[in-house]
Amino acid sequence: MKNVIEDVACASCCCVCDDARVTTDGQQITEVQTTCPQGQAWFDWSPQSALLQPSIRGTAVSHTEAIQRAAELIQQAQSPLIYGMYQSATDAQRAAISLADQIGATIDTGAASATRALQQAGEASCTLGEVRSRADLIIYWGADAFRSTECHRNNMNQGESVSxxxxxxxxxxxxxxxxxxDQSIVLAPGNELELIWCLRALLKDIDLEQNAASGLSTTDLQSLVSLIRQSKYIVFFFGPEFKQGPFAHHNIEALSLLVxxxxxxxxxxxxxxxxxxxxRGAETVLAWQTGYAAxxxxxxxxxxxxxxxxxxxxxxxxxxxDLCILVGAQPLSGLSELALERLAEIPVILTGPAVQEQLETEAFLPTGISGIHFPGVIYRLDGTPIPLRGYLPTDLPSEADVLNEISAQLKRA
Ligand code: SF4
Known part of the structure; x- marks a missing residue:
């Protein structure tokens, strides 16, 4: 039976756009109306996820056998690590934290540099709705890819302050x-701190020597300072380019001071x-459960x-x-090359809606997709929790179900 669902949220990236129009025949998605190719690919993924089977070292097994194997591996481990949770709904993140607590594991979210800085310097943030309605100066720092997405442009091209x-x-x-x-500044990577310090000085009317921030003329700097001084509401979007390198947290701390x-x-x-x-979200859940964000x-x-x-x-x-439990759709992203090499040397339990072709897993527990097969909540990049709907049936469990089953199996053992 044809079913048209309006205002469906896409959980593929941190924007969590909630304006897609999805048509289903009751079993499968037959049409998606969204402006974003990445979002389209995320909705298109659901038929493939339905074909996934639980496995032990690549051999298909029953769900129960895979759960038992996962529990055995955890019992044998001295120092398990839980990682991932990108695109996971909050119930899965809570279940992962609860399992980490139960088995004495380490858990990390992949947002370490940002959370480390924001715990030191604090964060003055706002919602995308406030930016759209009130901001009269937006500074995209290392966030060109995000700025050029059609979803973000459409979102920002609304409101009274656009003109x-x-x-x-x-x-x-x-x-x-x-x-x-209005102004495009080309800044060589590694000079972020220097530029922030120059801006802080100029905003306090302290004179700088010529070319104080590598490669930037004083005219460029003064022009940016003038724009800041003429504005009533300024928003910095800082992206991946701004957070590169081992000292990324210093850049974020410095930006917080400038703000x-x-x-x-x-x-x-x-x-x-x-x-x-x-x-985006796992660190919030981790913080409210443990007091620490990563x-x-x-x-x-x-x-x-x-x-x-x-x-x-x-x-x-x-x-x-000596054991890694990976959770979610893209659990390897964010790991360094050396970390990936080391990961290949220890047993891995993977639960999520996709296999990781490049990694041999000791136990694989496939799941449905939160936002397609299961309802839930996911955090948008501005920290706003967005409800996800479940509108397709699946025989697969959710990530939270799998993690809770492993936990229950360990309690029984
Ligand atoms: S920009 Fe919006 S539609 Fe595109 S992938 Fe991200 S959340 Fe989905």
Whole structure:
């Protein structure tokens, strides 16, 4: 029976657009109306996920056997690691944290640098709705890919402040549509801190020497400072390019300081655009469950936080873990090359709606997709929880079901 569902949320990326129109025949999606190719691909994935089967070392087994094998592996492990949760709904994130607590594991979300900085310096943030309605200056820093998505452009091209709004981009290279913005700044990677410090000085009327921020003329800097001074509500979108390198958290801390100073005279907020593998939401769930937003270890029987010691990359690179439990659709993104090499040397349990071809898994437990097969809640990039609907039937369990079943199996053993 044909069923048309309006305003369906897409959970493929951190934008969580909730305006897709989905038509189903009761069993499958027959048509999706969305403006985004990535979103289209996400909706198209559901038939493939339905074909997935539980397996042990690549051999198809029953769901019960795979659960039992996963529980055995956890019982044998000394230092398990739980990682991923990108695109997972909050019930799966809660189940993953609960399992980590039960088995004394380390759990990491892949958003370590941002959460580390924001725990130090705080975050002045807002919703996308506020940006759309009120911002008269938007600065995209290392977020060109996000700025050019059709969904974001359509979203921002609404509201009363569109006509008077100024746009500034700061990125490592000149982009195709640099001419369409009010100021385009090309900044060599690694100079973010220097630029922030120059802006802080100029906003306090402290004179700078010529070319104070590598490659940037004082005229460019003064022009940006003038735009900031002329504006009432400024929003910085900072993206993956801004957060590159081992000291990314220092860039985010410095930006928070700049925002705090600008706020003395006008409204100013930041919005973090997650990069590939960076979750948005898992860190919120982790923070409300444990008090820490990333890199949490339960080995002592209570949560301990140490971003250097307990980040997934660090745990894998230093061979500090002997079992990895990967959760979600893209659980390998965000891992370094060395971490991936080390991952191939230890047993892996994977639960999610997709196989990872490049990785041999000891136990694979396929799931349906939250937002297609299961209802739930997922966090948008601005921290707004968006409800997901489940409108297609599936024989597969949800990620939360699998994690809770493993937990129950361990309690029975
Ligand atoms: S931009 Fe919107 S429609 Fe496209 S993948 Fe992201 S959430 Fe889905």
């Amino acid at each position: 008077s709004r100024k746009i500034v981009t700061i990125s490592g290279e000149k982009t195709d549509d640099s001419d369409n913005v 705090r100073e600008i706020q003395a005279e006008r409204r100013c907020h930041t919005l973090n655009i997650p990069g590939v593998g960076e979750t 890199s949490v270890n339960f080995a002592a029987g209570y949560p301990r936080y140490s971003p250097r010691e307990y980040s997934a990359n660090q745990m894998l690179e230093q061979t500090e873990t």
